[in-house]
Amino acid sequence: MVKITVTLGKRSYPIAIASGLFGDPTAFVPLKTGDQAMLVTNQTLAPLYLDSLRVTLELSGVKVDQIILPDGEQYKSLVVLEQVFSALLEKSHGRDTTLIALGGGVIGDLTGFAAACYLRGVRFIQAPTTLLAQVDSSVGGKTAVNHPLGKNMIGAFYQPISVVIDLNCLQTLPMREFISGLAEVIKYGITLDFRFFVWLENNIDALLARDVTALSCCIRWCCELKADVVSTDEREENGRRALLNFGHTYGHAIEVKMGYGVWLHGEAIAVGMLMAAETARLLGCFAEADVERIRKLLSSARLPIHRPAEMTAGSYLTYMKRDKKVLVGERRLILPTAIGRAEIRSRISNDIVLTAIRACSKSS
Amino acid sequence: MVKITVTLGKRSYPIAIASGLFGDPTAFVPLKTGDQAMLVTNQTLAPLYLDSLRVTLELSGVKVDQIILPDGEQYKSLVVLEQVFSALLEKSHGRDTTLIALGGGVIGDLTGFAAACYLRGVRFIQAPTTLLAQVDSSVGGKTAVNHPLGKNMIGAFYQPISVVIDLNCLQTLPMREFISGLAEVIKYGITLDFRFFVWLENNIDALLARDVTALSCCIRWCCELKADVVSTDEREENGRRALLNFGHTYGHAIEVKMGYGVWLHGEAIAVGMLMAAETARLLGCFAEADVERIRKLLSSARLPIHRPAEMTAGSYLTYMKRDKKVLVGERRLILPTAIGRAEIRSRISNDIVLTAIRACSKSS
Numbered sequence: 001m002v003k004i005t006v007t008l009g010k011r012s013y014p015i016a017i018a019s020g021l022f023g024d025p026t027a028f029v030p031l032k033t034g035d036q037a038m039l040v041t042n043q044t045l046a047p048l049y050l051d052s053l054r055v056t057l058e059l060s061g062v063k064v065d066q067i068i069l070p071d072g073e074q075y076k077s078l079v080v081l082e083q084v085f086s087a088l089l090e091k092s093h094g095r096d097t098t099l100i101a102l103g104g105g106v107i108g109d110l111t112g113f114a115a116a117c118y119l120r121g122v123r124f125i126q127a128p129t130t131l132l133a134q135v136d137s138s139v140g141g142k143t144a145v146n147h148p149l150g151k152n153m154i155g156a157f158y159q160p161i162s163v164v165i166d167l168n169c170l171q172t173l174p175m176r177e178f179i180s181g182l183a184e185v186i187k188y189g190i191t192l193d194f195r196f197f198v199w200l201e202n203n204i205d206a207l208l209a210r211d212v213t214a215l216s217c218c219i220r221w222c223c224e225l226k227a228d229v230v231s232t233d234e235r236e237e238n239g240r241r242a243l244l245n246f247g248h249t250y251g252h253a254i255e256v257k258m259g260y261g262v263w264l265h266g267e268a269i270a271v272g273m274l275m276a277a278e279t280a281r282l283l284g285c286f287a288e289a290d291v292e293r294i295r296k297l298l299s300s301a302r303l304p305i306h307r308p309a310e311m312t313a314g315s316y317l318t319y320m321k322r323d324k325k326v327l328v329g330e331r332r333l334i335l336p337t338a339i340g341r342a343e344i345r346s347r348i349s350n351d352i353v354l355t356a357i358r359a360c361s362k363s364s
Numbered sequence: 365m366v367k368i369t370v371t372l373g374k375r376s377y378p379i380a381i382a383s384g385l386f387g388d389p390t391a392f393v394p395l396k397t398g399d400q401a402m403l404v405t406n407q408t409l410a411p412l413y414l415d416s417l418r419v420t421l422e423l424s425g426v427k428v429d430q431i432i433l434p435d436g437e438q439y440k441s442l443v444v445l446e447q448v449f450s451a452l453l454e455k456s457h458g459r460d461t462t463l464i465a466l467g468g469g470v471i472g473d474l475t476g477f478a479a480a481c482y483l484r485g486v487r488f489i490q491a492p493t494t495l496l497a498q499v500d501s502s503v504g505g506k507t508a509v510n511h512p513l514g515k516n517m518i519g520a521f522y523q524p525i526s527v528v529i530d531l532n533c534l535q536t537l538p539m540r541e542f543i544s545g546l547a548e549v550i551k552y553g554i555t556l557d558f559r560f561f562v563w564l565e566n567n568i569d570a571l572l573a574r575d576v577t578a579l580s581c582c583i584r585w586c587c588e589l590k591a592d593v594v595s596t597d598e599r600e601e602n603g604r605r606a607l608l609n610f611g612h613t614y615g616h617a618i619e620v621k622m623g624y625g626v627w628l629h630g631e632a633i634a635v636g637m638l639m640a641a642e643t644a645r646l647l648g649c650f651a652e653a654d655v656e657r658i659r660k661l662l663s664s665a666r667l668p669i670h671r672p673a674e675m676t677a678g679s680y681l682t683y684m685k686r687d688k689k690v691l692v693g694e695r696r697l698i699l700p701t702a703i704g705r706a707e708i709r710s711r712i713s714n715d716i717v718l719t720a721i722r723a724c725s726k727s728s
């Protein structure tokens with residue numbers, strides 16, 4: 001079992017990575033005999049993993065209740081949150097309870113936020129089951145639900161007490177979801193670690209085949225990078241954590257305009273990262289050859305590299321203006337300066353941004 | 365203007381107390397020209413104070429939006445919270461916005477929680493308008509909304525950036541609400557400060573007449589005590605802040621069983637404090653003369669000193685078991701050891717508690 005620590009003083013916590021962890025009671029320490037826990041999952045995951053996880057916990061003497069939510073981003077809402085609170089109150093869960101999020105980023109974000117608010121804060125454990133959740137959303141304590149007027153608008157910074165990653169889960173993940181998760185994986189290479197980018201170039205086929213050794217190495221690497229970023233900038237205050245939004249300002253425009261779920265998050269982010277790279281190239285601070293190298297890796301990962309034909313370049317600007325990150329006022333973009341390095345830039349002209357967006361269409 | 369500081373490192377904040385502060389732009393520093401703010405208030409307070417507060421802020425160049433909620437504890441809910449988020453998003457409030465809670469504890473708790481969650485946390489200012497809110501709920505960062513299955517079940521510890529107490533507000537407060545607030549005032553005397561208790565005995569008539577000098581002295585004293593408690597035990601972890609729950613475990617039983625609003629919070633707490641004092645007396649750790657002294661002060665404050673005839677003594681136990689504070693498992697009670705000193709006690713027999721409750725009936 002690989003162990004990584006997210007270092008945050010008294011709130012530090014471990015990330016455990018291995019195959020079969022959902023069957024291993026020691027993975028869920030510090031839960032112990034007599035403790036109360038609430039498993040939160042969805043209708044897709046319940047038949048796959050709920051019973052085994054339940055048995056594992058019960059073997060350790062943990063009293064387990066469960067709540068099974070409908071599957072989908074549209075259920076990451078205040079309404080569903082209230083259902084989680086109802087379940088907790090009906091079963092008399094107290095301040096010493098632990099919520100366990102069994103699922104992808106949707107379940108993780110919602111459960112984490114529920115834990116942040118229930119009785120003004122109870123413990124929670126992330127048991128991420130998608131590639132995206134294992135490499136990104138389960139680590140770092142960003143929790144949230146959506147509002148009809150915007151994604152992730154309501155939430156909290158609230159850290160789990162541990163992250164338990166069972167690599168076996170990925171075998172049942174639909175291929176399209178798996179590939180979407182690879183976009184976040186590639187993001188780490190471009191923004192933070194050239195060596196990891198090269199490793200990805202050499203191992204993308206093994207990853208696509210879901211080879212366990214490759215997956216283990218990849219997820220560990222991502223979690224180490226994320227843990228390091230979160231340890232040094234928990235609340236996205238000093239610019240370091242913001243780098244992980246690379247490609248997201250462009251990508252969100254696609255997600256929102258196309259309608260959630262039409263383009264998956266990672267698919268939109270893939271094109272968004274290319275747009276950001278192109279923007280950096282136009283500004284003269286990123287090499288054309290490196291844009292190509294990114295395009296090639298995304299393409300080998302079977303991620304989209306062309307923007308949706310339905311959207312005009314201009315329409316991105318409207319959505320980019322509304323992005324949560326720019327509610328502060330100015331549009332800030334994360335741009336690469338080399339593969340493995342990125343920075344925050346503001347005051348970039350609309351012309352440059354538009355040209356970069358246009359460069360990512362099929363025809364060009 | 366009296367200034368008190370709640371000392372919490374980087375999150376320290378001032379409490380300003382004076383007559384007429386809602387007309388004084390300097391009271392709302394650090395808000396400055398160009399800043400965005402959202403005033404949150406209710407239908408009762410809007411006609412009384414909203415316009416003047418708005419003008420004050422606009423004079424400083426602050427861009428002010430407002431949301432007027434219905435008045436009542438039943439609107440301290442997730443549903444109403446979502447309306448606050450909608451207003452913020454519709455008016456494009458960003459991460460640098462400031463929410464201002466203009467109202468009693470209901471508006472303060474809801475607005476504070478909205479600030480804690482909106483975009484994972486924006487600034488907020490408490491502008492408390494009830495006696496209860498000025499001496500208790502606006503200071504200390506406990507924020508929450510209710511759930512159909514329990515009061516204050518969903519919330520956060522989230523500190524305001526300042527508390528602005530305009531003493532003039534209290535002149536329009538209904539007498540019954542004012543008196544209810546006196547219960548929390550008396551609570552400080554019993555649990556934390558004998559000198560303050562004596563001061564209250566000598567000044568209760570001036571307070572009831574809402575004499576501004578007496579009010580100013582009283583509110584300042586309470587805020588200093590609360591600020592000190594919060595500074596040393598922000599999250600109710602080391603037992604000090606828990607002392608402020610004195611009388612509440614008993615009182616909540618009355619509030620819940622009688623139906624919210626039938627007995628006001630302070631009215632229920634008044635009888636609850638007497639029950640707690642009686643419990644301590646029965647345990648032999650509190651003098652009978654001191655129980656009488658408390659009874660006398662409550663009575664001079666025109667607070668109830670007899671429990672509702674409708675409730676059997678036994679019915680309290682059921683509600684006390686469900687109290688949020690005891691969701692941890694054991695029933696813990698805050699008991700006085702002298703006037704001005706209290707402690708947390710557990711493992712107190714039902715018999716003692718029942719006898720103490722019975723002692724507070726009209727007939728006895």
Ligand SMILES: NC(=O)c1ccc[n+]([C@@H]2O[C@H](COP(=O)([O-])OP(=O)(O)OC[C@H]3O[C@@H](n4cnc5c(N)ncnc54)[C@H](O)[C@@H]3O)[C@@H](O)[C@H]2O)c1
Nearest residue numbers: 044071104105106107129130132133137142169172173177
């Ligand atoms: N908190 C953060 O830092 C952060 C970071 C990135 C994304 N997010 C959020 O994450 C969410 C997206 O997460 P996601 O991509 O994991 O989507 P998801 O949670 O919706 O999961 C995708 C789909 O795969 C199914 N699934 C999950 N695991 C499975 C498995 N092992 N086998 C079979 N099916 C499985 C799910 O039921 C769902 O239908 C978004 O809401 C996004 O905002 C949060």
Ligand SMILES: NC(=O)c1ccc[n+]([C@@H]2O[C@H](COP(=O)([O-])OP(=O)(O)OC[C@H]3O[C@@H](n4cnc5c(N)ncnc54)[C@H](O)[C@@H]3O)[C@@H](O)[C@H]2O)c1
Nearest residue numbers: 408435468469470471493494496497501506533536537541
């Ligand atoms: N956060 C905390 O630490 C804390 C502590 C104690 C109580 N509380 C919460 O506070 C709430 C009770 O607060 P409250 O007693 O202030 O009740 P409230 O906010 O409901 O106000 C009482 C009534 O007085 C009206 N009112 C308020 N100010 C007025 C004024 N100046 N003139 C005329 N009318 C006015 C209100 O509209 C309301 O009708 C409860 O929800 C309780 O849970 C929180």
Ligand SMILES: [Zn+2]
Nearest residue numbers: 184248265269
């Ligand atoms: Zn992402």
Ligand SMILES: [Zn+2]
Nearest residue numbers: 548612629633
């Ligand atoms: Zn109270």
